[in-house]
Amino acid sequence: MSLQIQNVSKIFKQFRAVNDVSFTVEPGEIVSILGPSGCGKSTLLQMVAGLQSLDEGEIRLDGKIISSPNMTLPPEKRGINMVFQDYALWPHMTVVQNIFYGSKIRKVNKQEQAETKNFLFNLLQLNGLENRYPSELSGGQQQRVAIARALSTKPTLLLLDEPLSNLDMQLRFEMRNELSYLLRKLGTTALHVTHDPLEAYALADRILMLREGQIEQYGTPMEVRQAPASLWVAGLLGMTNRLMATAKDSASVKIGDAIIRGNGTLTNGDDVIVVMDSEALKIGENGNEINSLKNSLHGRVTHSIFEGHKWRIMVETAGGRLTVLHGEQVEVNKEVVVSFERNHTFLYKQTEQVAPPFLVHNRM
Template sequence: MAGVTLSGVSKTYSQAGLPAINDLNLEIRDGQFVTLLGPSGCGKTTTLRLIAGYMAPDAGTIHVGERLVSSKDTLILPEHRGMGMVFQNYAVWPHKTVFQNVVFGLKLRKVPASKAREGVEQALALVGLSGYENRLPNELSGGQQQRVALARSIVVEPEILLLDEPLSNLDAKLREHMRSELKQLQRRIGITFIYVTHDQAEALALSDQIAVIHEGCLQQFGPPREVYNRPVNRTVADFMGNVNLLEGKVLSSDGRKGEILIAGRLRTVAALPAGIQAGAAIDVALRPENIELKRLENASAASGTVVDHTFLGNISEYQVALDNQRLRVQTHPSANIALGDAVEISFAPDTMSVFAHTDPAR
């Protein structure tokens, strides 16, 4: 069994000149479900293809367990890596039946015919496609084709399974269904899954660890809760779901904690990142679901005004104006707050993240 270690990996496509991956360090432990998360073009698929061995890095090394598989001068070919890969477009061979697709890897491993048949049956049962052996891919739905691709990859019992946005071509309902099946599958067979997606909800639901990648650089690597609740910078906070990014400044600081003023109105005490002094400009990330609103009879210095309200069924969403900044708040739909109301804003300080200020426009 094996984990994957990327050390200082860089890759530049000659045409663009900009690095697709820049000095990436990542240690993926054995048996984990790790997601590479980021917007399209961030380099996550490049990372996956480097791990698969479809191309060599320009710098850095990739180890599987103790074994060096990729460096500038070394490239173990994909066929010698013992990995599996599921592609976004399934890549189920259209000229082979379901059985022929799944048995392909076993034949290459010279598994005897009876054993191979048994293996294929097990793999198809695992993905819920028993009885589909003789179908051709064009007789299957997208979800079924995706499951064939999955069965084809796991039947050879790879040490590492790579998945490149495997659910993005499915409709919403099927995607949710397959998501839970994938998670169960990984628990059952216990191999390392490296999963690429741009969908943060998918990443949060599936992963043991999430690696957030932005513009070729690793931003944060940690468990879903940590990445969601404790984003290390504005980019991660912005990418992980709905978030209010407010400008503020530090009023006083003891090096670790300090008093801050948010949007010129809200005063609170918060943990500060290292090196932030009193008087520094900061960005504050606040999740809409962590904010509470209370209706006030009279507006005060710390209150905001409700300027928009959307009823979404299970929740109510409000836009609250604080001077020139807007705050998005999600509450239980039973909250009795109307447009134009003055509201008091409160939140637990530990649900808030503070970063040194960066100009979003850059």
């Protein structure tokens, strides 16, 4: 089942929560809507579900209009299942009754229900919880029941509103991988909302970056990671290393005495913010690791933090502070060389106002 969103807008008292959004989800495709709180992603999902009307544009399922300013097809007639962030479980029903309520209404035979139950209960770690009520479950368990309920009828279009947000870290890591595998195995078309880039990477065929109700970037996980369309997108994806620089030409800048090359479209003399991912940086004590495909900066270690598997090393450079993930502790005040590949270096003009947490580390 394909989903077409065409020039859709939602207005609340002159505030455009969703503003002229257009995209398509192809049959069997998983699209993640990624953005911070208040960007309009849940509102957009609710319009697809039929829980919110729209003020402009239209929504189609396989070419059939299900929402427009003049018509909203009721949710129960859309053939869409949804996993809510707040679970929305029936409090008077057991886990099994909640999960298979839809199957019962659709009169699915008992053998098929038993096969589905065995598969979902093993996948979602629900064995032993069959006869419990929602009030007897933890938040994470309730969320898993909600996911199982949505999957039990094998929907052709599934909406997921922050489906893993209430799971603990380890279970969230396991579940995003298993959910990605399961949706693809079932061939389910899915529209997924999250604020977590790692969850979007794991689940999505394409990621739609939503900013203040408008599309900032739309592409595959690889495309948005390797070429963030803006400084805002880079910040949303967790690229928090920011250095101040001055442009020399269209794709290079000067930081202190070093020339840094990367991806950007600049003009000589522009004030520039250089963005890098902590995991793309390497620390060395000399220039031996540096080659023609890498940039390098000299700096001084100011602090180090042990994070279990690696050390987070803070290095002060001529352009500001860098944070590097490194395999070993490095002594404070040690002079080091930080190297990083040019194709993982992003150059943005200082023309964009970026709110916290997308902060630039100014030179100390």
